[in-house]
Amino acid sequence: MNKKNQIRQKKFLKTNYGEIESPFFMPDATRGFVKFLSLKDLSNINLEAVVVNTYHLFLRPGQSFFKKENIHKWGNWEIPVLSDSGGYQVFSLIRRNKKMGKITDKGAYFRSPLDGKWLWLTPEKSIAMQFDLGVDMMVVLDDPPQNNLKKDKIKQAVERTLQWARRSVKEYKRQIRNRRISFKKRPLLFAVIQGGPYLDLREYCLNGLKKIAFEEKDDIFKDWDGYGFGGRHVDSQGNFMEDILKATAKMIPNNKWKFALGIGSPEDIVKSVSMGWDMFDCVIPTREGRHGKLLIRKYPKIIVRNKLKYEVVNISNQRFKNNTKIIDKHCQCELCQYYNFSFLHHLFKYQDPLGMRLVALHNLKFYLDLMNELRDIQVV
RNA sequence: GGGUCGGUGGCAGAGUGGUCAAAUGCACCUGACUGUAAAUCAGGCGUCUUCGGACUUCGGCGGUUCAAAUCCGUCCCGGCCCA
Numbered sequence: 053m054n055k056k057n058q059i060r061q062k063k064f065l066k067t068n069y070g071e072i073e074s075p076f077f078m079p080d081a082t083r084g085f086v087k088f089l090s091l092k093d094l095s096n097i098n099l100e101a102v103v104v105n106t107y108h109l110f111l112r113p114g115q116s117f118f119k120k121e122n123i124h125k126w127g128n129w130e131i132p133v134l135s136d137s138g139g140y141q142v143f144s145l146i147r148r149n150k151k152m153g154k155i156t157d158k159g160a161y162f163r164s165p166l167d168g169k170w171l172w173l174t175p176e177k178s179i180a181m182q183f184d185l186g187v188d189m190m191v192v193l194d195d196p197p198q199n200n201l202k203k204d205k206i207k208q209a210v211e212r213t214l215q216w217a218r219r220s221v222k223e224y225k226r227q228i229r230n231r232r233i234s235f236k237k238r239p240l241l242f243a244v245i246q247g248g249p250y251l252d253l254r255e256y257c258l259n260g261l262k263k264i265a266f267e268e269k270d271d272i273f274k275d276w277d278g279y280g281f282g283g284r285h286v287d288s289q290g291n292f293m294e295d296i297l298k299a300t301a302k303m304i305p306n307n308k309w310k311f312a313l314g315i316g317s318p319e320d321i322v323k324s325v326s327m328g329w330d331m332f333d334c335v336i337p338t339r340e341g342r343h344g345k346l347l348i349r350k351y352p353k354i355i356v357r358n359k360l361k362y363e364v365v366n367i368s369n370q371r372f373k374n375n376t377k378i379i380d381k382h383c384q385c386e387l388c389q390y391y392n393f394s395f396l397h398h399l400f401k402y403q404d405p406l407g408m409r410l411v412a413l414h415n416l417k418f419y420l421d422l423m424n425e426l427r428d429i430q431v432v
Numbered sequence: 433g434g435g436u437c438g439g440u441g442g443c444a445g446a447g448u449g450g451u452c453a454a455a456u457g458c459a460c461c462u463g464a465c466u467g468u469a470a471a472u473c474a475g476g477c478g479u480c481u482u483c484g485g486a487c488u489u490c491g492g493c494g495g496u497u498c499a500a501a502u503c504c505g506u507c508c509c510g511g512c513c514c515a
Contacts, residue, residue: 082468103467140467152469165469191467244467286466313467320466335468342471343464370461408471 062427063330065309067101067132067188068237069124074309074330075426077321077419078103078134079338083112084127087338088409089416091128097385097417101131103333106181107138107173111164115181122186134189134333137178139244139282140314143196155195157212175216176223183227187239189277191311192220194244196283199293206248213246213282214260221268228272240277242311245300248283249293254300278309278331285315292320301327318347318422322360325426337419341412344368344400348380349418353425360422367411372397379414383421387414 063074079086079094081102086094094102104123123133142160146153153162159174175193182190193216197209224241227233243261247253258279265275281300285293297312301324304310312329315321321332337347350361365372375393387396387410399407 080468087468088471105468108468134467136467141469143467145469149469194467196467280467282467284466290464290466292466311467316466332467334466335470336466339468339470339472340465343473344471345465366463368462403471405471 065132065240065330067240069130069132069188072100072132073427075321075325075423076100076331077423078331078333079416079419080105080333080335081127083108084123086412086416088342088405088412089338093386093409093413094416097413097420099131099416099420101134102129103134103136104185104187105136105138105141106178106185107141107162109135109185110138110171110173110181111166115177115184118181118184118186122184124186132188133185135182135185135187135191136313136333137182137191137193137244138173139178139191139194139196142173142194143198143283147196147198155212157215159193159216160195175219179220179223180227182239183231189240189242190224191242191280191313192217192244194246194282196244196246197248199248199284200288201248203248203250203253206246206250206253209248210246210253210257210260213244213257214264217243217261218264218268221264221273225268225270225272235272235274240309241273242278242280242309243276244280244282244313245304246282249287249296251296251299254296255303258300258303276308278311279304280311280313281315281329282313285312285320292316292323294323297324297329298327301329304328318362318419319358319360321419321422322355322426323358326358332423337415338412340364341415342408344407344411345415346379346396346411347415347418349383349421351382355425355429362418367393367396367407368400369397383414383417385414385417386410 064071065074078101079099082105084104086102109118123129138160141162142155145162145165146155146160151163152165153160159172159177162171162173164171173193178193179190194213195209195216197206228238245254245257245261247257261276261279269275281297285297287293301310309331310329311331312324314334315324315329315332316334317336324332344367346365346367348363348365350363354361372393378388378392379396380388391410396407396410
């Protein structure tokens with residue numbers, strides 16, 4: 053470790069379901085479960101928190117279901133659960149495909165991909181649903197624009213995000229009051245900073261969010277618990293938008309949690325941690341795992357100047373047919389303990405769910421190990 | 433032995449004179465995936481290529497035709513029916 057490196061200040065996020073040390077990674081359990089992975093699988097790799105999705109759980113099993121159940125009891129989640137607001141679906145469903153709905157100042161009007169039914173998602177409904185879910189951390193509904201839109205369109209999305217954030221806080225306070233939740237037991241509330249690739253818009257958005265917090269401040273709501281980086285963090289070529297991520301992290305007060313929504317690839321995470329981002333969630337380890345992309349760490353495990361040594365291989369490639377080596381003899385996951393490249397390749401040639409599960413699990417372990425490592429060093 | 437239907441690219445299976453290097457599916461090869469409409473999606477899949485094309489293919493051989501996977505003859509092989 054060179055002299056510029058310094059021991060990172062230990063930070064712990066306190067939730068109703070325990071503390072998590074920063075930085076940490078949460079897999080996406082969008083529909084209330086991490087695809088292909090059981091609670092036992094997840095506990096075997098010491099998973100610390102998950103992200104569920106308000107929109108998807110709204111569709112099924114539905115809000116009324118959660119009037120009687122909560123996500124912890126129902127899904128038997130004994131770790132902190134964060135719910136995303138459905139804001140990303142405003143982007144991924146509606147903004148990317150107009151047939152899927154429309155966005156108005158009132159909220160987002162979705163056509164369900166499940167059965168075609170229409171669903172209004174407003175900032176208020178999103179917050180109320182997140183209370184019904186009984187999660188430990190929640191995010192306000194936001195409007196994430198494509199990065200390549202004209203600046204005035206992105207400004208519009210920022211304005212809408214701000215307006216929605218204010219309505220979200222009001223609903224948050226209303227819910228806390230009605231449910232008589234103590235300040236200590238409250239779910240944490242995250243705002244989302246939009247602004248696309250424009251730093252001045254990001255700054256404008258952050259200032260707007262701070263202003264809302266100031267104006268809405270009372271004995272129930274003191275301030276945002278954290279801020280998320282909204283929208284897309286990669287440009288149209290898929291390059292990580294390092295500068296804007298770095299500048300945005302710098303603007304956020306250090307006593308606030310910095311949530312890098314949807315980030316990202318292992319190297320993007322390493323960079324983001326060095327910028328000060330604390331929290332991450334991403335579908336890469338699980339989705340790409342199911343698609344046969346296997347992350348393999350290289351030894352010795354060192355991270356120098358934000359460079360992480362690892363390789364990503366497609367296990368379906370013919371070259372693995374006869375490779376009977378163990379995948380990573382240092383890895384403690386089920387895949388590396390019991391199987392080899394060749395057998396895994398075989399599982400994928402038959403598209404057996406076992407292969408998909410094993411790789412998703414392995415990749416997730418890769419991410420969790422990486423986060424553990426990043427806790428011990430301040431990467432410069 | 434007689435009759436009849438059929439033999440198409442790794443497999444299944446379209447096509448029945450030119451628009452056919454030949455639909456489609458599977459298999460195979462490769463790539464993409466970043467707050468999950470994703471066990472999904474995209475591309476390639478005869479040979480060679482200076483990426484413009486060039487060359488060899490639809491059981492074998494031989495014809496007809498300007499032109500044949502497609503029509504005719506014959507042979508080989510397979511299914512079914514009759515002896």
